[in-house]
Amino acid sequence: MAHLPLKVGLTGGIAGGKTTVSHLFAQLGVPIIDADTIAHALVAPGQPVLELISQTFGADIILPNGQLNRTQLRQRVFADAKQRQALEAILHPKVFQVIQQQLNQLPNIPYCVLSIPLLLETQRMDLVERILVVDCPPHIQRQRLIEHRGLSFEEIEQIFSVQVSREVRLAIANDVIYNESSLDNLQQQVLKLHQQYLNQQHCSCQ
Template sequence: MLRVGLTGGIGSGKSAVARGLAAHGAVVIDADALAREVVEPGTPALAEITAEFGPEVLTAEGALDRPRLGAIVFADDARLARLNAIVHPRVAERTEELMGQAPPDSVVVYDVPLLVENGLAPMYDVVVVVDAPEEVRIARLAADRGMPEDQARARIRAQASRADRLAVADVVVDNSGSRADLERRVAEVWADLAGRAAVR
């Protein structure tokens, strides 16, 4: 099994690369999706979060009110650490479970937005970084998500720098061109990863 960490800054096209690799046959594990899954209504994690932060972090339907919780934890490092202590072990457990279900000769791609920020590069056999210039990313965020330029720049500044991400990359996917360019590059990357998995 080849463990691949896939990352890229907001607006880089990381999700498009993850979908492309999945289409070629990779087993993709999406860290964000797992973080949502482990706090769904009825889960032990949601019960713990409610006990820790109060019922005001729930919506009227009993689901996690992410914006409200975010406003609490991003203003207080100690509370953020407490939330992470509830969520992260469960995400790790679910990740191990999904990995255990993957065939032994598979290429397992972890789609991890904060791979660099959380110092996770050493956990993977190969780190793939999706890269695009900042101005391209800002234009995409405006077009795809309707995000105002100042917000897009703030989100980019809050993440690891482009240089820091490229410093941990084993493979770089340049996504500054067209969709067709990206599809060609993803096919090349898949061939590389499949080749590495075959010789393990």
């Protein structure tokens, strides 16, 4: 009989505050498995996935320093559904493979957080026992994308169009963190959920 950690899937819309929430859980000593971090590592210079992306999208998708031209790739995949599907077919299986490897290496702990922005879009809810949604009003998301990432209105709407709606996320959520006021308020919500997850006994046979 082995104790398996409770797996909490952290998700939410773009620029909703998932990274901040992840950091708050990490500060409490909770292991974080982050799909975005994994994806970044997979497309680092010299990695097979980057070579495959280059072969699929053309050598101009690679910058002179060998790094992926993320801006150009983002613009291309959000403007063309077929290109987006081609990228997802390359990247998603590899990301989920690494997620599983990291899960297998976890020590004996009460729970872990799997930060997967596209958890619902990729239909991988089977990976987690609870879904934690970071909710943020769309107008705040749009404001952050313009101010912090310099995206155009058109780019923002393209991104919103391929993500599940706020209503769908909230309907499927087991837990919700509302990110619309202060960092202190966010910390209080994380602390409350941290205690809740610690109290949940999750035992299973391996």
